[in-house]
Amino acid sequence: MSLKFAAVHLLVGLLLAQLVHRWSTSTEPETQYIDGIDASMYLPGTPKPVRAAFVVLVRNSELVGMKRAMRQIEDRFNRKFNYPYVFLNDVPFTEEFMAETTAMTSANVTYGLIPHEHWSYPEWINQTYAGECRENMEKQGVFYARSESYRHMCRFNSGFFFRHPLLDDMDYYWRIEPDVEYSCDIAYDPFLFMHRKNIKYGYTIALHEYPETIPTLWSSVKEFIAANPEFVHHPAGYAWLSDDGGATYNGCHFWSNFEIGALSFFRSPEYLAYFDHLDRAGGFFYERWGDAPVHAIAAALLLRKEEVHYFEDIGYYHNPWTNCPLGPEARMRCHCDPAKSAVHHYWASCTRDWLKLPDTNASMIAESVADDIKASAASE
Secondary structure, three states: OHHHHHHHHHHHHHHHHHHHHHHHHHHHHOOOOOEEEHHHHHHHEEEOOOOOEEEEEOOOHHHHHHHHHHHHHHHHHHHHHHHEEEEOOOOOOOHHHHHHOOOOOOOOOOEOOOOOOOOOOOOOOOOHHHHHHHHHHHHOOOOOOOOOOHHHHHHHHHOOHHHOHHOOEEEEEOOOOOEEEEEEOOOOOOOHHHHHOOOOOOEEEEEEEEHHHOHHHHHHHHHHHHHHHHHHHOHHHHHHOOOOOOOOOEEEOOOOOOOOEEEHOOHHHHHHHHHHHHHHHHHOOOOOOHHHHHHHHHHHHOOOOOOOOOOOOOOOOOEEEEEEEOOOOHHHHOOHHHHHHOOOOOOOOOHHHOOOOOOOOOOHHHHHHHHHHHHHHHHH
16 A cells, blocks of 8 residues: 555656646746847837837927827837837927827837027028018919928928937937828837848838929039039939939929938938038028928938838828738738829829839949939039
8 A cells, every 4th residue: 555655646746746847837928029139128118129219390289180190100019119209399398298298108208399590590591582482482372382380390301300419319210290190000110120121211102292392402402413423322213303314303202201211311421411502502491392302312312222111011191192001911900991002193103113213223224314414413
């Protein structure tokens, strides 16, 4: 009997040991990974894999639309990634705005005031003449023809947002505006994707600009390129920007209300010289140059093609245009209608036209067009 008892006792001990082992191993938390990165790095308050932030230029009066946009980006992406927000305004934010936007996210939120010199007329602008130009544009029916604040906004986004002290420690930004919508779950980190692929600029929609807002922009660009031909790293970009060998600008631009970019591009000597040339030309105030064509022309010419990325998989809506992924797998994570995506419309044909361009420096035609444009600009 003692042998049988000993055997039973041993068997019970072994079973108990096995149960304890299973319990202990099953309760140990498993490390979760996102794109090969420990998911704990995305917890609120922790340093992220990439130094990046959402950058938002917004007015206090746009609080409701801003909260709507934040709810979209939080639900679709940031509740899992917790990248910080940087809000910028040309006047101080109200306590109400700060309290209610902070409550929308677990991520860090900061609020910055734009320096006066970044949101005012530079000394070389004739404000009387600028006012006359606004009146003439209003007679032509140009959108935002009389708005001075709109022009300050475009100039700020073109040449100053990346200089704000709150972005000094950032390497990438994701621009968000009030009332935009994100229609697809984003399960990966676009910042990390850009960092790993050495991408400097990302877009979802590319359109044709209204020509009456930028009558002399292209001639100013050609003057700059003629003086700095070594800055052009993507000659094929001319074929995207011009339909007549560089004589005129076709208006193709990346719609900048959505853009993800490397701040190093805008802080580069090439871009700073480019912006300074355009700023001195006065078109931000004498015409109505938008930051979208200013950014796009720079990205198309000063960057290599592989440094510009179409985020086809990000569902995005800004009235009246939408980008909706076309692949069947997108229907599992998106609620947008692929048939209504901007890529099907002529006005947004620039979106797909960019993808048709040859790789960097791969086209003899592109080199020839680049030479023609430089010669044309030099003779003007």
